[in-house]
Amino acid sequence: MLEKHYSPSDIESRIYQQWDDAGTFRGGRKNADGTPAEPFSIVIPPPNVTGSLHMGHALNNTLQDVLVRFERMRGKDVLWQPGTDHAGIATQSVVERQLMERQLPDRRAMGRAAFVERVWQWKEESGGTITGQLKRLGASCDWSRERFTMDEGLSRAVTKVFVDLYRQGLIYKDKRLVNWDTKLLTAISDLEVQSVETKGHLWYFRYPIKNPGKLKQKFIVVATTRPETMLGDTAVAVHPDDKRWTKYIGKMVELPLTGREIPIIADEYADPEQGSGAVKITPAHDENDFEVGRRHDLPLINIFDQHGAMNENVPEAYRGMDRFDARVRIVADLEALDLVEKIEPHLLKVPKGDRSDSIIEPWLTDQWYVDAKTLAGPAIQAVEDGRTVFVPKNWEKTYFEWMRNIKPWTISRQLWWGHQIPAWYGPDGEIFVAFNEAEAQALAEAHYGKPAELRRDEDVLDTWFSSGLWAFSTLGWPDETPELARYYPTSVLVTGFDIIFFWVARMMMLGLHFMHEVPFHTVYIHALVRDEKGQKMSKSKGNVMNPLDLIDEYGADALRFTLAAMAAQGRDIKLSANRVEGYRNFATKIWNAARFGEMNGCKSVADFDPSSAKETINRWIAGEAQRASAAVTEAIEQQRFNDAANAAYQFVWHTFCDWYVELAKPILTGASETARAETQAMFAWTFDRILALLHPFMPFITEELWQRTGEAVGGRDSMLIVAPWPELSSLEDKAADAEIAWVIEFVSEVRSVRSEMNVPPAAQVPLVISGAGDAVKARAERHRDTLARLARLSAMRFEAAPPKGAVQIVMKDAVLALPLADIIDLAAETDRLRREIDRVKGEIAKLDQKLSDEKFTARAPDHVVEENRERLANAAAAEKRLHDALKRLEAAA
């Protein structure tokens, strides 16, 4: 006997263990005839190995699991490839912080080997957290194939990709301005920089012009948001067409505080509309200025050290000062010299590191780059051709936009945690890129004609460099494994829009380059999970909802169902706990439906054929089940998760529980043995399909009920997770549908009127049907018990006309009368009928107008015109019956 309430925590871990133990998550499924099943593969977006599950993961993995479970039930050979990434900067930072908190020597003090060892330890400690949490969510990944970006195999893939790209000229080393994080002391890529709008100032400085002679201006005014960079200025630029300054071009300026002289140059970068039209040029500390410097062959003066403090290239007074302290000091010093023209408040975009939140400095260093432009070509082409499709499609625009304007990808990081770059340097700085040190030595020997002392590049690669290989490295590449042949290209990638550039684009580029095929056919992009007010969840706002707390409180199924039901394409999810609670209630509802079946002897019958059912409600529910399963199937196929979830919800609660169960009750307790047996079997058959349809969304409760209800028939053939998906056909019966629709209308109408007339719910009242044809009479007769029970009738009889003083319900094909003379409020009832008449009249007027418009009848499609004619006829008939009813009522008064 099932308990009254479903208690998720009692069963979730046990059920999960059963699935895992039975190997149901493993790929490699065969068809019944032993041939390999059609493959369906997904690679998980690898979470940070030391991270923990947040709502974004919960959504992302729920959607993947829905697809995976759906396809598994459809008999496909499903591989959901799980794993984690090493999250270079994030993980290294965590460990460094730990060292600091425990007052241990920092990483430099302990040395590279010891530090990396320590990070591995941390990975061992916390690395299982997130995978454990994914299991609590119900994720049916093939854990036997779990991978980590720094695994031996994946590392080999990284090395090979680096070496190959280098030898193909697609990876190179260059000295350019990079985004330098002065806190983490590493370069980062453009994508890891966020511009943050900040209130600042615009400082206008007067730079004295040297030997102005007869010229009007003795100073040239330049504006800057970063006064401290003036120490690195190497020119002042004006626009070549700016007449105000033409005569000054070629003159020198005395750069204050430095004793240096710099030229006034003409360059189109200077905007005549801005300020004085002159702009200071600091080629070593600004991307645009760097370009100007390159055009004019200006010297680059680097004024910062790696921490963002002033270095030896600035006057002694400022050396060693932090950049922001230097700013204050420089402004003060210039003011003292009366060289500050004005200071204005100014809104500017400040670049910040997404990990460190510190202000990023464009800084001149040697770094490794990938020639992304070349790799992007085929990746753009593949989406243009439709070999990879984005869902929703509009994300393709975002993808194209970025890909077509792609810049070189900075892949080196000044970190220790990650894949160390396979490059070695000879004594003269010659670079040898090789698979390993031995090969590098051999290359060096060939180059120098003798063995040479080599030094390995200390830097590691961007984590996304290894995640960019994820779709094939996890399948065994560079080895030619059977899995690679079978599961690549993968079927679909499910991910958030925030990593289209970071990850999707890179997998496209690298997948096409090394596998010559797209990494996935479909990219399903889902939205962000926000709080109920639409705010992004963040620790600092304190509005973070922890998926594990929700699972504890409401069960994994409820959380999953909520996320799926809210995952409408192209829209963010505003999550609130009471929505989850609502779907927890849904789980309880399902549980109780099972309980009802159990109490009424509804057991699955092995060879039951639903199309053989005789009872109208059974013929009807079979058709409803077919429609529901078609709707759910189609929606999942199109990745319309909310539609799928809602179709299932609607069917289960409002069709099956609200009506079928109620309609079945009289039969289940009735006299006819055959009808009862058929209904018991049909209930069980339908409920089994319900469990299957819901399984992708609510795997735990459905599996539990599948097993529990299976006990009554000596156990199930298989677990639900691998049971067949309902694919139903030929079960629709229009006559049954019409009849049950009539019953439902009958009951609803009577209930509605009873409620409106304040008939006590417990009171059973007689009902008179009049104006009914033989077919309607027969119909009412057939469902006499049901109608009486659900509408709470004491008697039901047929008469030529409704009795006087009765409440009358006008249906399409009959008038139902409740003789309530003693309790009826005549005025209220008259009022009710008048309102009804008004409503119908309004409808008639609208339809009349439409149908008398020749343009409408001539141009609208026939079926629409026909439909409107029918509606008019029905409305007119209803109006007549209502009028009759009103007359009768008035006669009774």
Next chain:
RNA sequence: GGGCGGUUAGCUCAGUGGUAGAGCGCCUCGCUUACACCGAGGAUGUCGGGAGUUCGACCCUCUCACCGCCCA
């Protein structure tokens, strides 16, 4: 500045060229032998403003307003 998205019931959101929907909330009633994590009934919308296309627009086009996000 460029791009994308949004504006539909109190709230959160579906939706389609042909009679405006769901969940939650709200109101009334009810312990009817699956379920009060429930049942029955009910109220609530100028579908952001304006113009156009169309026999017909919540839906298509244009425009305006406001709100988000991404990229410069």
